[in-house]
Amino acid sequence: MKEESLWYIFINASLINNFVLAYFLGICPFLGVSGKMETATKMGGAVTFVMIISSICAFGIHALLVAINAPFLQLISYIVVIASTVQLVEMFIKKMSPTLFRALGIFLPLITTNCAILGLALFQTNKGYGFIESLVYALGAGAGFTLALVLIAGLREQLDFAEVPNVVKGTALTLLVAGILSLSFMGFAGLGS
Amino acid sequence: MLNRTLNISTSPHITKGISTDVIMRNVVWALLPVAAFAVYAFGINALLVLITSVISCVLTEHYLCKFSKKESTITDWSAVITGLLLGLTLPPNFPLWMTFVGGVISMALGKFVFGGLGYNVFNPALVGRAVLQAAFPVAITTWSPAFLANRFSSISSSTLTFPFMEPSVDGMSGATPLAAFKFDQVATDASDLALGLISGSTGETCSLLILLGGIYLVARKMMNWRIPVSVLGTAFVFSGILYLVDNEVFPSPFFMLFSGGLMLGAVFMATDMVASPITPLGVWIYGGIIGLLVIVIRIWGGLPEGVMYAILLANAISPHIDNVIRPRVYGTSKSLKPS
Amino acid sequence: MGLFNFHRDTFKHGIHPPEQKRETNGLPIRQFPFAPVIVLPMVQHIGGPSEIVVREGQEVNRGQVLAKANGYVSVPIHAPVSGTIRKISNVPSISGKMVPGIYLEAFPSSSQEVMEGTPIDLDTATPDEILKGIQDAGIVGLGGAAFPTHVKLKVPEGKNCEILIINGIECEPYLTTDHRVMLEQADDILMGIKYLAKATGAKQTIIGIEANKTDAANHLKRMISDGDPVSVKVVPVKYPQGSEKMLITSILDREVPSGGLPIDVNIVVVNVATTAEIGRLLPHGRGIQERVITITGPGVKKKGNYLIPIGTPLRYVLEQVGVEENISEVYMGGPMMGVAVSNLDISIVKGTSGIVVFTEKEVKKAPKVYPCIKCGACVDACPIFLNPSKLGILAKFEAYDSMAEDYHLMDCFECGSCSYVCPSNIPLVQYFRLSKSIVRKRKQVTTNAK
Amino acid sequence: MSNHSENKNSTGFFESLKEHPSTDEFIKGLWRDNPVFVQVLGMCPVLAVSNTAENALAMGLATAFVLLMSNILVSSLRNFIPKQVRIASYILIIATFVTITDYVIQAISVDLHKSLGAFISLIVVNCLILSRAEAFASKNTIGKSILDALGMGLGFTFALFCLGAVRELFGNGSLFGLSLFSDNFQEWIVMILPAGGFFTLAIWLLIFNAAKERKLKT
Amino acid sequence: MNQTQTIHTTSSVSSTKMLQAMVGIGIMCALMIVLTFEGTKSRIAHNKAEALEKAIFKVIPGMVKKRTYQLNENSSFDTIRSEIKDASLVYAGYDENDQLVGMAIEASGIGFADIIRILYGYNPETQKIVGFYVLESKETPGLGDKIEKDENFLSNFSALDVTLVEDLSAIKNEIIPVKQGAKENPWEVDGITGATISSRSIGNILSESTSHWVPLIYKNRRSFDIKK
Numbered sequence A: 001m002k003e004e005s006l007w008y009i010f011i012n013a014s015l016i017n018n019f020v021l022a023y024f025l026g027i028c029p030f031l032g033v034s035g036k037m038e039t040a041t042k043m044g045g046a047v048t049f050v051m052i053i054s055s056i057c058a059f060g061i062h063a064l065l066v067a068i069n070a071p072f073l074q075l076i077s078y079i080v081v082i083a084s085t086v087q088l089v090e091m092f093i094k095k096m097s098p099t100l101f102r103a104l105g106i107f108l109p110l111i112t113t114n115c116a117i118l119g120l121a122l123f124q125t126n127k128g129y130g131f132i133e134s135l136v137y138a139l140g141a142g143a144g145f146t147l148a149l150v151l152i153a154g155l156r157e158q159l160d161f162a163e164v165p166n167v168v169k170g171t172a173l174t175l176l177v178a179g180i181l182s183l184s185f186m187g188f189a190g191l192g193s
Numbered sequence B: 001m002l003n004r005t006l007n008i009s010t011s012p013h014i015t016k017g018i019s020t021d022v023i024m025r026n027v028v029w030a031l032l033p034v035a036a037f038a039v040y041a042f043g044i045n046a047l048l049v050l051i052t053s054v055i056s057c058v059l060t061e062h063y064l065c066k067f068s069k070k071e072s073t074i075t076d077w078s079a080v081i082t083g084l085l086l087g088l089t090l091p092p093n094f095p096l097w098m099t100f101v102g103g104v105i106s107m108a109l110g111k112f113v114f115g116g117l118g119y120n121v122f123n124p125a126l127v128g129r130a131v132l133q134a135a136f137p138v139a140i141t142t143w144s145p146a147f148l149a150n151r152f153s154s155i156s157s158s159t160l161t162f163p164f165m166e167p168s169v170d171g172m173s174g175a176t177p178l179a180a181f182k183f184d185q186v187a188t189d190a191s192d193l194a195l196g197l198i199s200g201s202t203g204e205t206c207s208l209l210i211l212l213g214g215i216y217l218v219a220r221k222m223m224n225w226r227i228p229v230s231v232l233g234t235a236f237v238f239s240g241i242l243y244l245v246d247n248e249v250f251p252s253p254f255f256m257l258f259s260g261g262l263m264l265g266a267v268f269m270a271t272d273m274v275a276s277p278i279t280p281l282g283v284w285i286y287g288g289i290i291g292l293l294v295i296v297i298r299i300w301g302g303l304p305e306g307v308m309y310a311i312l313l314a315n316a317i318s319p320h321i322d323n324v325i326r327p328r329v330y331g332t333s334k335s336l337k338p339s
Numbered sequence C: 001m002g003l004f005n006f007h008r009d010t011f012k013h014g015i016h017p018p019e020q021k022r023e024t025n026g027l028p029i030r031q032f033p034f035a036p037v038i039v040l041p042m043v044q045h046i047g048g049p050s051e052i053v054v055r056e057g058q059e060v061n062r063g064q065v066l067a068k069a070n071g072y073v074s075v076p077i078h079a080p081v082s083g084t085i086r087k088i089s090n091v092p093s094i095s096g097k098m099v100p101g102i103y104l105e106a107f108p109s110s111s112q113e114v115m116e117g118t119p120i121d122l123d124t125a126t127p128d129e130i131l132k133g134i135q136d137a138g139i140v141g142l143g144g145a146a147f148p149t150h151v152k153l154k155v156p157e158g159k160n161c162e163i164l165i166i167n168g169i170e171c172e173p174y175l176t177t178d179h180r181v182m183l184e185q186a187d188d189i190l191m192g193i194k195y196l197a198k199a200t201g202a203k204q205t206i207i208g209i210e211a212n213k214t215d216a217a218n219h220l221k222r223m224i225s226d227g228d229p230v231s232v233k234v235v236p237v238k239y240p241q242g243s244e245k246m247l248i249t250s251i252l253d254r255e256v257p258s259g260g261l262p263i264d265v266n267i268v269v270v271n272v273a274t275t276a277e278i279g280r281l282l283p284h285g286r287g288i289q290e291r292v293i294t295i296t297g298p299g300v301k302k303k304g305n306y307l308i309p310i311g312t313p314l315r316y317v318l319e320q321v322g323v324e325e326n327i328s329e330v331y332m333g334g335p336m337m338g339v340a341v342s343n344l345d346i347s348i349v350k351g352t353s354g355i356v357v358f359t360e361k362e363v364k365k366a367p368k369v370y371p372c373i374k375c376g377a378c379v380d381a382c383p384i385f386l387n388p389s390k391l392g393i394l395a396k397f398e399a400y401d402s403m404a405e406d407y408h409l410m411d412c413f414e415c416g417s418c419s420y421v422c423p424s425n426i427p428l429v430q431y432f433r434l435s436k437s438i439v440r441k442r443k444q445v446t447t448n449a450k
Numbered sequence D: 001m002s003n004h005s006e007n008k009n010s011t012g013f014f015e016s017l018k019e020h021p022s023t024d025e026f027i028k029g030l031w032r033d034n035p036v037f038v039q040v041l042g043m044c045p046v047l048a049v050s051n052t053a054e055n056a057l058a059m060g061l062a063t064a065f066v067l068l069m070s071n072i073l074v075s076s077l078r079n080f081i082p083k084q085v086r087i088a089s090y091i092l093i094i095a096t097f098v099t100i101t102d103y104v105i106q107a108i109s110v111d112l113h114k115s116l117g118a119f120i121s122l123i124v125v126n127c128l129i130l131s132r133a134e135a136f137a138s139k140n141t142i143g144k145s146i147l148d149a150l151g152m153g154l155g156f157t158f159a160l161f162c163l164g165a166v167r168e169l170f171g172n173g174s175l176f177g178l179s180l181f182s183d184n185f186q187e188w189i190v191m192i193l194p195a196g197g198f199f200t201l202a203i204w205l206l207i208f209n210a211a212k213e214r215k216l217k218t
Numbered sequence E: 001m002n003q004t005q006t007i008h009t010t011s012s013v014s015s016t017k018m019l020q021a022m023v024g025i026g027i028m029c030a031l032m033i034v035l036t037f038e039g040t041k042s043r044i045a046h047n048k049a050e051a052l053e054k055a056i057f058k059v060i061p062g063m064v065k066k067r068t069y070q071l072n073e074n075s076s077f078d079t080i081r082s083e084i085k086d087a088s089l090v091y092a093g094y095d096e097n098d099q100l101v102g103m104a105i106e107a108s109g110i111g112f113a114d115i116i117r118i119l120y121g122y123n124p125e126t127q128k129i130v131g132f133y134v135l136e137s138k139e140t141p142g143l144g145d146k147i148e149k150d151e152n153f154l155s156n157f158s159a160l161d162v163t164l165v166e167d168l169s170a171i172k173n174e175i176i177p178v179k180q181g182a183k184e185n186p187w188e189v190d191g192i193t194g195a196t197i198s199s200r201s202i203g204n205i206l207s208e209s210t211s212h213w214v215p216l217i218y219k220n221r222r223s224f225d226i227k228k
């Protein structure tokens, strides 16, 4: 049986099955912070970062749960462990690099229990990825999330200065742009096959 | 004489005199030969598709303006361009009801929601086509061959499909050169491609006429020549390198250039200035991205053609290009950092 | 500008409006008759208004000082004609506002001898004496800005003027004033250069002339005596070549820093007509009373280059040259930067370089304004490399702060190239003028608050 | 909440219900404070599993169930849970009910579980549930919390159904798997694709916006 | 979502109370989960087994009974009883007379939208693929998902030739996908117009998987016999 190449895992998670545009994960932060380029970039960085952490956590927890044969604890332990690890890391960053903390810090509490993060953990477990594969998957998902966020932010900044009809303004416009972007990302389908 | 009330206006008091509606009208003139060849090659079906899409775009624009209590903007001719280009990217015997839906989507979703002319962040015609392609993928990849003997006498039954119904397949269908290459490794002769002796979308067959239209617009300074040059150049160079690496696997760069929608896309659709960057350097980058994406999607992607997706993706990137690429302002040591 | 850039003798971007100079560039300068009443506003220059030193009913001689400079950044005003001060009251000005001024009734058949003052001797005068002489002569920039020339010529401490550039470009369509001055007043120009060089300490002088005035260039070249550190540089025809920033770039490939002045790159730029005036007036200690003005445009019957007394009412000028039935707009200055006047009772001032009259045919009936289609024509035209498209959109949405902070609004010098090329007929320069004044006001408010 | 009763002349059915404070807890979630259309909460499942009416309804009911149970538990324990650990306990409680729901659905039908996928588990992080626990249940009596959960849960289900029905109708020509049109109906595949989710939700929001604007004008 | 602050601003006053609360809730939750898990366990296991069985029945016509085998290190097969999820499992199907009627093998590969997982049946007697079933795919509904429904496409797999070469080391003619209507040989997979990519993926997945498994299974075909 052919293994998926790491390259394909990355492309798949970032472009073909983009977490935001194809899986609808992380829509809340997506709608919330995609208005400004600067926050979008930072949020993207923070999400990628947390995804990597949660991917590592999930890998470890899953191995443990298989060992003690307690699959029913999966969801609870994922969410608890991921949330607390992110908090530990947050405190660690706060100590080690105040600049990095200032850049990403305010976003971390917002996303620890976000569905994109938990979704990543669940998907990688479902797909049965190994450690390296999980990491690449997390990296791809984070990159894809950031890409989608940053693209939308640029478009929204431009649309701040457009004569958008009143009824369309706001969330509806963002969703429409996201829809068109989602269609455009369909061009990547089948890449790597 | 000296007792007349004088007008006052602000300087400058003279202008170059080419106004937006003139530009748009000229784009229509430049597209007409392409459309005419399409009708010649595909017959009455193509004519109906083109007419339907233009009517649908213009009507939609008119009624949307009316609905939002604005003055109708159809006099600026841009809706006609959108309609023509949408029609030209559709298969010749595409059902008319779908064509009409495409026109409505182009104008409503591609243009109106963003605030109309000048504000759309994506190319409206391609938004329409992208939605059609995702909605009706089978109908939009059902091609009829060019130069059928009865093309002027009979209307295909799929063209006249009853609204909301599935078109029937007439039994006559041709594979496009790109699909033939991708799935069967059959390359089509480049000269046949250039002259349009192939099947494909209504407007993508005769590259020479498309180029002529482009040259006319460039000569009249109504189009940014850098865009087609960079798109086609990048696509040519990139596919040329691949071809040199392995000419068994990769098609020749000429085949790449003249097949599919690349020519029409590069000359008439990537050049829609509204959704492309504004600075010369930005435009080179934009064109380069389109060229690269087209080749990547065509060669490594699942779909045989990627011009539409490449242009839409580049449209999405262009605000960033404009944000990053800012010419150094006269008398400053560096341009302000992009915010 | 693309990949290949062979620009040598000129700046990048800019536009090529039709020149329209044929009809007047061959016509010699002619003296204009005196108007029965001359109206002299006290605000003819940038800086403090001149202070009136005469009273109503007083008889004055041509060349006599009527108003003295009010501070350093100000100049005196001289009587352009012998006559009687009829009234001292507010007079209309081009801005539409009423400003303090003098009504001077000319003596009907006066000889119009010109009064002489203290001559400034080129050989013995110190630079400061020359500057004082220039101020006393009432000279301001005749290139259009009307900034007191002596202020500009004063090289600030710690700076140094290497090169003097004489601006004979006249890139505005229709205008031929400087062209005729260069052909007919070469001696005055060369004399003026000597004064200027001495005043600024410049080692070298370059006269910049556009390629459509090669006759003037050749004439000046012939007139320059060997060994003089003066040269003539012919540069390509392009608007706004005449702007000092562009001219400095074209000739010397230097860039005036944003927010700075030519002296920051060791250069001073003076218009040819200003130079000629200095060369003519200083040796006699006279004051400026008249200037060369091109009166042209499709609405004018007797087009030409006229020597017109300052203060001549516009109505009188137009009556003398005759205008067509269907005139529509009258501009003080050229069609690119000139101001449309609404009131013919305003008068010719020192800064007036031309009068252009358009008929209904040239003035399009309110061209339809479309939204910006991001065609980039304005970006390709702006000689300062701004992004007028973005600035225009921001102005429309009143994002003035972003215009100034992110998009260099304050560097726009209102040349109008962007509006000229815009196919959507967006009044870009007008937007920018307004935005700049709002930004300035806001800045003032914040500094005041501090 | 009763400040809405100032709406005098139009005492329709809904208005008369609003007069009654406890019915208001229920009604508000259905329409006025609809979690999806008005508060824009919990968008992910709304978009992801609304490609058929059946999935949408199942997901909506599952969410409503978790919401109801966690509201009950949170509100009954509200005096027992210290402030500092309340969010952690809420998450624990919610996660428990989600796990339970997950197993129950698996026990009912493997196929349904397959088509809802990981989104059942993702109910844990649904903003809606946590925000109701925090904003309502922790401060109100069990009775009110139940009404609130029912209203919000049904409002959520209703919104999901609105999306799912439209998407299935266009995308598949059917409703709950029953074909509604003739055999030749052309499906609009885009509607079942992710982009269709974005578009459909946007259009519902447009409709809500337009209705609101209309109301403001009159 | 401000549990960060709340957790860190712990006041010393109530730390025992907090502990009590958390432990209490934890125990309660654990209890509920375990109860549900135990209560639904057999039902879920049954459901899953039924689903798998159904799939295997679909790909091995005529089977009534199955056994699971695992590939071991020395390239032969062991019977196993407990169902662990592993890539090295194959299922043997038998008819009423305990006669081997086919093997069911899982395979996966990259499709148009994501990974496609399939199950196919192989009959060592006839050396043919005898059945095919899609376990999981995200292909476009109405288009790519024709690989699950299209009659013409599915008929490819009633007798797809995978005969081995003489020395049993490899398949004589590897399976290849061709475009719709172009099938000429018994080892070709006829594609679907409009879903060329998905249908080709199936061909490729089969081709790859069969070249791995078919020689192995064929060589060991005797080890699947039920000893009477």
Ligand SMILES: Cc1cc2nc3c(=O)[nH]c(=O)nc-3n(C[C@H](O)[C@@H](O)[C@H](O)COP(=O)(O)O)c2cc1C
Pocket: A187, B088, B089, B141, B142, B176, B177, B178, B179, B180, B200, B201, B203, B204, B260, B261, B262, B264, B265, B266, B269, B303, B304, B305, B306, B307, B308, B309, B310
């Ligand atoms: C400007 C333009 C852009 C197009 N973009 C796409 C595209 O992105 N994807 C696509 O499948 N077809 C696109 N088409 C249509 C294709 O070129 C089509 O004719 C092509 O040959 C693919 O056909 P197939 O999908 O049957 O192989 C486009 C056509 C034009 C004129």
Ligand SMILES: Cc1cc2nc3c(=O)[nH]c(=O)nc-3n(C[C@H](O)[C@H](O)[C@H](O)COP(=O)(O)O)c2cc1C
Pocket: C140, C141, C142, C143, C144, C145, C146, C147, C149, C152, C167, C168, C169, C170, C171, C172, C240, C241, C242, C243, C244, C245, C269, C270, C271, C272, C274, C275, C337, C413, C414, C415
């Ligand atoms: C757009 C623009 C165009 C100008 N064109 C001319 C010109 O053609 N001739 C000229 O003498 N000055 C022109 N100027 C003014 C010059 O920049 C400069 O102020 C002048 O040459 C200085 O000389 P002055 O102070 O003696 O007038 C222009 C300025 C601007 C902003």
Ligand SMILES: Cc1cc2nc3c(=O)[nH]c(=O)nc-3n(C[C@H](O)[C@H](O)[C@H](O)COP(=O)(O)O)c2cc1C
Pocket: A186, B133, B134, B135, B137, B138, B141, B179, B183, B302, B303, B304, E112, E113, E139, E140, E141, E143, E144, E145, E192, E193, E194, E195, E196, E197, E198, E199
């Ligand atoms: C929205 C959309 C979804 C598609 N989904 C699939 C798919 O699931 N499987 C597939 O093989 N091709 C899919 N395609 C690809 C096109 O249908 C492609 O043109 C086709 O596979 C080429 O086959 P043909 O050569 O028979 O036309 C999709 C295309 C679009 C636009």
Ligand SMILES: Cc1cc2nc3c(=O)[nH]c(=O)nc-3n(C[C@H](O)[C@H](O)[C@H](O)CO)c2cc1C
Pocket: B023, B024, B027, B078, B079, B081, B082, B083, B085, B111, B116, B117, B118, B119, B120, B123, B124, B125, B126, B217, B222, B223, B224, B268, B269, B270, B271, B272, B273, B274, B275, C373
């Ligand atoms: C050179 C040129 C190319 C254009 N290409 C397109 C196009 O591809 N699609 C389209 O909808 N409109 C096109 N237009 C028309 C117009 O720019 C378009 O309707 C605007 O995007 C609407 O805001 C084009 C116009 C010009 C001048």
Ligand code: SF4
Pocket: C381, C382, C383, C384, C385, C386, C388, C411, C412, C413, C414, C415, C416, C417, C418, C419, C428, C429, C432
């Ligand atoms: S007016 Fe200002 S923005 Fe426009 S071209 Fe001139 S300098 Fe540039």
Ligand code: SF4
Pocket: C371, C372, C373, C374, C375, C376, C377, C378, C379, C388, C389, C392, C418, C421, C422, C423, C424, C425, C426, C428
């Ligand atoms: S020239 Fe006018 S239409 Fe073109 S980009 Fe500039 S402002 Fe926009």
Ligand code: SF4
Pocket: A025, A026, A027, A028, A114, A115, A116, D041, D042, D043, D044, D045, D046, D122, D123, D124, D125, D126, D127, D128
């Ligand atoms: S909570 Fe997520 S899974 Fe649930 S809807 Fe919100 S973001 Fe998603």
Ligand code: SF4
Pocket: A028, A029, A110, D041, D042, D126, D127, D128, D130, D131, E001
């Ligand atoms: S739960 Fe948190 S992230 Fe989600 S909507 Fe509420 S506040 Fe925002």
Ligand code: FES
Pocket: A024, A025, A026, A027, A028, A029, A114, A115, A116, D041, D042, D043, D044, D045, D126, D127
């Ligand atoms: S619903 Fe909130 S991020 Fe997904």
